Amino acid sequence: MxxxxxxxxxxxxxxxxxxxxxxxxxxxxxxxxxxxxxxxxxxxxxxxxxxxxxxxxxxxxxxxxxxxHPCLKTYYSVHINCGGPKVSIGDKVYEEDLDTLGPARFLPSNDHWGFSNTGSVWNTDQTGNDYVAYNQSILTMNDSELYTTARHSPLSVTYYGRCLAHGNYTVTLHFAEIIYRDNRSYYGLGRRAFDVYIQGVITIKNFDIKNEAGGVDKAVIKTYNNISVTNGTLEIRFQYAGKGTTAVPKRGLYGPLISAISIESEFKPLEIKQATHRKKRPFLVIGVVAAVFFFILIVVGIAWKKGYIGNQISREIDLRGLDLNTGVFTFKQIKAATDNFAESNKLGEGGFGSVYKGTLLNGTLIAVKQLSSKSKQGNREFVNEIGMIAGIHHTNVVRLHGCCAEHNQLLLVYEYMENNSLAHALFDQDKSKMKIDWPTRQRICVGVARGLAFLHEETTLEMVHRDIKAANILLDTDFTPKISDFGLAKLNEKENTHISTRVAGTLGYMAPEYALWGYLTYKADVYSFGVLALEIVAGKNNMKYQPNEDYVSLLDLAVVLKEKGSLMDLVDPRLGSDFNKIEAVRMMEVAILCTNQSPALRPTMSEVVNMLEGHRKIKKSDLNPATSEDDFRLQAVKGNLENMQPPHDSLVQQSSSSVYDLYLNSKISEESRILDE
Known part of the structure; x- marks a missing residue:
């Protein structure tokens, strides 16, 4: 009873x-x-x-x-396989729940969890198995071991965890309908509905496992976070509330059903933290040391490969040990002179690096070029290049005062040019207040020609500049032109390619044989000088001068005006009428001669100096403008380049021929258009 x-x-x-x-x-x-x-x-x-x-x-x-049953220790988790044996799922071990239940039973299963059961199964002999459900078919859901058995009760069953540390916990409940079936027997007629309470608060009302899962033998997992434990106990109650089926044979089957329970703390136990830390500490120390060691190796390797370590120190030693006829500056001196490379001292940025104005302690003004160290040359080769540049002295060549190779810095120290560059004086009229009259322009043009003649013919180096343009012609207080950036193209080379040397220049100034084939001789500088001379006369930039769609550049316009006998139309209107017209015409004709498509038909720079100064006449047969005798001239270019014998690379030769054919077709089309006009 x-x-x-x-x-x-x-x-x-x-x-x-x-x-x-x-x-x-x-x-x-x-x-x-x-x-x-x-x-x-x-x-x-x-x-x-x-x-x-x-x-x-x-x-x-x-x-x-x-x-x-006192608490033997503090627990932080409880995992129960309700009504079944011990099961391991991942890193969790679900304890067995094999105790028999009675109609009014309250006993702890062990020191940290237990259960309370209320209710009898009618019309049956009371046994412990009446409170355990077993699945009737093969289960296919994940972690099926948890759903093979389940604990059920006719009225109410309560699981409790005890001896728990105070704090918040996550409760996970596992359900699966393994009693009522989807068949025609009375097992298929039942409907289960019960309420779920956690810590005395209802969390699910009239819960129907089969309906929630969408069928039998399917898992339903409910998770609840932030469940507070303040008295060491966490209670989960499953209560039949009078809903669902009540009239099937074996009425006890319609009560609450639970497959597994997991209670997990949401905080790290202190002793676990300490134990974990103790276990991880040796591995952590070893890992950190290893990571730092490998990081240092990687950094040192990269720095060594790029020349930041060893190479820079060696460069500094080599520079100091070499008689450069110039000074070796310290990085500290350069920083002080430029106010730590202040933006206000930045004069400009070129292809080889930024340029800063500086003042030495003795008041000397300097220009510091901050090179990007891309050279793959050895230390001695690099130092020798600097030494050769430092040994060049000419009125129309910028003087190198010294250099610095410290702290991964490669710096060249030049004399300071008060009037900036020729490009600034000619083209930046909004910023420049300078007005360059004709005698000054004539003197600048002749001075640049003399400087190039010196580099080409009067030094033992026979140096090719590669990038003659207005921006690389600097002007001192008296507007004396000085060629800058000479010798830097070779310093900045990364490696040799299939061509004689890497193309380094500016679009609009490069000679065609250099731009198309990469073949470099001093005649490439002659071509660039011709473009520069036209800019000096016209006061306009070769690439930015596009008055209409017929002329793509200043050089293009000059050749057309030469054919029409109207070269004077090219002269800078800012000069007015007060200028030496004979010198202007002579400068333009020399410029056109220098820009001949065939390198063989261009004069040397010493010849250019003589022609500009009137010591040598410009022969009419020497003039071969681009709009006349194109056929003959282009054949001369092709023949001359073939005689130059570029490297035997079929792919390169094929590419060169393709470029040449495209160029020839474009010039023929241009000639037809001009003749039609």
């Missing part, structure tokens, strides 16, 4: 006849009441359920009978 007095909010004393131990067949459930604590018995046998039977000042005991 069973007396169910659960959940009736009873108070007062417990009647003695309810707990009369002489009546061994009487089973009493007093759970979830508010009885007088002093009258509640302390026995916890299988016939008396005292779970939450009274209001205690210490809820962690869950009743007097658990005083005989």
């Amino acid at each position: 069973t007396r169910y007095l659960t959940g009736n909010s009873l108070d007062g004393a417990v009647p003695s006849w309810l707990t009369n131990q002489d009546n061994s067949k009487l089973k009493v459930d007093l759970s979830y009441n508010h009885l007088n604590e002093t009258t509640v018995p302390q026995n916890c046998d299988e016939s008396l359920n005292l779970f939450r039977s009274y209001t205690s000042t210490n809820d962690s005991d869950l009743g007097k009978c658990l005083k005989s």
